[in-house]
Amino acid sequence: MEPNSRHPLARDILIIVLLAVMLSLVYNGFSPHGIDLIRVEPTKIAVPDSALFPEGTALPRQEHRAVNDTVGSAGTRVIAPLHEQALHTADSMKAAAAAKKQENVYRIITLEQFKRLRAGHRGILYDARAADDFKKSRIPGAKNIPGQEAENHFEDVADLQRDTLIVIYCNNPDCHLGRVLAEFLGALEFRNILLYDDGWDDWLKAKEPVDSTRISE
Amino acid sequence: MLSNKYVLLAARLIVGTVFIVASIDKISVPDAFAESIHAYRLVPDAAVNVLALIIPWLELLCGVFLVAGVKLRAGTLLSLVLLVIFTLAIISALVRGLNIDCGCFGREHATPVSWGKVFEDIGLGILCLYISLYSRDEHPGVPAVRDT
Numbered sequence: 001m002e003p004n005s006r007h008p009l010a011r012d013i014l015i016i017v018l019l020a021v022m023l024s025l026v027y028n029g030f031s032p033h034g035i036d037l038i039r040v041e042p043t044k045i046a047v048p049d050s051a052l053f054p055e056g057t058a059l060p061r062q063e064h065r066a067v068n069d070t071v072g073s074a075g076t077r078v079i080a081p082l083h084e085q086a087l088h089t090a091d092s093m094k095a096a097a098a099a100k101k102q103e104n105v106y107r108i109i110t111l112e113q114f115k116r117l118r119a120g121h122r123g124i125l126y127d128a129r130a131a132d133d134f135k136k137s138r139i140p141g142a143k144n145i146p147g148q149e150a151e152n153h154f155e156d157v158a159d160l161q162r163d164t165l166i167v168i169y170c171n172n173p174d175c176h177l178g179r180v181l182a183e184f185l186g187a188l189e190f191r192n193i194l195l196y197d198d199g200w201d202d203w204l205k206a207k208e209p210v211d212s213t214r215i216s217e
Numbered sequence: 218m219l220s221n222k223y224v225l226l227a228a229r230l231i232v233g234t235v236f237i238v239a240s241i242d243k244i245s246v247p248d249a250f251a252e253s254i255h256a257y258r259l260v261p262d263a264a265v266n267v268l269a270l271i272i273p274w275l276e277l278l279c280g281v282f283l284v285a286g287v288k289l290r291a292g293t294l295l296s297l298v299l300l301v302i303f304t305l306a307i308i309s310a311l312v313r314g315l316n317i318d319c320g321c322f323g324r325e326h327a328t329p330v331s332w333g334k335v336f337e338d339i340g341l342g343i344l345c346l347y348i349s350l351y352s353r354d355e356h357p358g359v360p361a362v363r364d365t
Contacts, residue, residue: 012291016282020274028247028270035248039255039265130327148249148324171316176252177327201316 042179043105047194052113106182108197111206114167123165123192128181129200135215139169139203142211147177150184162189169196169203220351228344229283232296235341236280242323243273253320257306275299289352297345304338311335 028034109117117123118141127134127142134144145153147170166185170178182193196202204210218224243250251269254260260268275295282292303321310317310330319330328334 009290009294012288013295016278016288016291016295017275020271020278023278024270024274027244027274031245031247033246033248035251035266035269037266037270039251039262041262133329146327148327171329174256174258174315174317176249176256177318179252180249180324 040104044108044173044195044197045105047107047109047113049113052109052194053116106179106195106197107193108195109167111196111198111202111208114169114196115208117165117167117194123167123194124160126166126168126181127200128168128170128177129175130177133171133200137210137212139200140209140211142169145181147180147184150181154188157185157188157190160190163192164190165192165194166190167194167196169199172199172201173197175199219347225348225351228348229286229289232293232341232344232348233280233283236276236283236296238280239322240273240276240280242326243269243320244277246324247273249324250320253318256315256317256320257310258315259306259309272299283348290349293345293349293352297342297349300338300342300345304335304342307331307335307338 118125125139125142127138127144128147128150129144130146130148131144134142134146138144143156145156168178168181168185170176178195178197178199182195185193247266247269250273251266254269254272255262255265276299279292279296279299282288283296307319307330310319311332315330317330318327319334321328321334
């Protein structure tokens with residue numbers, strides 16, 4: 001008697017698993033949305049103050065350090081190997097970005113930088129979280145373009161100048177919706193996109209003001 | 218009542234349909250599902266994309282086999298294993314305080330991890346157990362369909 005006939009359940013499970021493996025590899029090979037078999041970690045580059053604020057108004061050095069501590073405590077943020085030099089000059093940041101595959105490079109800002117941009121009323125703020133979360137509460141002044149349905153909001157951004165400063169936030173560094181929105185806007189040739197990577201969770205933790213006005217349908 | 222073929226059929230259709238619906242968006246946009254898996258921080262980076270490719274197809278095949286009544290025991294058992302893994306992953310995310318997308322139904326239906334999702338998965342798991350316990354042959358409720 002063959003082993004397969006003695007263990008029909010094991011045989012059937014094996015067949016389903018092998019079928020799934022085969023179909024997934026074949027489909028991935030032909031799909032326009034196919035992905036690499038080995039994940040490529042997104043590159044996040046910390047934007048230096050000198051690239052964001054006019055000369056002479058950069059944060060003191062110790063504030064830089066405090067920001068870095070925050071980054072470390074998050075435990076999950078992946079900053080590019082060029083992080084250190086990127087912190088020093090805007091040029092190195094540009095060079096690093098150019099050297100990498102552009103679609104996988106994200107320029108991130110800290111809470112302090114984000115607050116300074118807001119204080120200067122600079123840029124447009126987009127909340128990339130799901131619409132339901134946005135309707136409950138949000139950072140004041142934010143507009144909602146959920147990352148998963150960014151394509152549906154083409155008309156909201158189509159007429160904007162491509163050099164408009166755009167700041168995007170999601171829940172936290174693990175939330176990919178912010179990166180999805182950044183990719184969408186990048187594909188529309190917006191050149192000045194920043195990701196407040198620590199996002200909503202960090203904003204709440206810092207006890208910053210929140211707009212909790214319920215938005216109805 | 219529990220061994221009634223129509224009740225069994227209803228259970229199979231519920232679990233099967235959920236699995237099929239859950240798989241479609243993940244198959245069409247695997248990078249979003251890969252991000253969801255990565256956010257759980259449970260598997261090494263090198264395995265994230267491979268899992269993101271294979272799991273949705275496993276869900277689809279299990280769902281189709283459950284609905285069709287083909288390879289029922291294997292499909293039910295695999296569905297149960299997937300549900301146990303999903304449930305444990307969500308519980309671990311909740312325990313660690315991760316505020317992440319559960320990745321349950323793909324990017325189009327992004328919802329955060331919650332105890333509600335845990336109970337949904339447990340409910341589906343109970344249905345899988347019920348199907349495997351009360352299905353006396355390979356294709357209960359659909360006598361016309363033969364397993365090959």
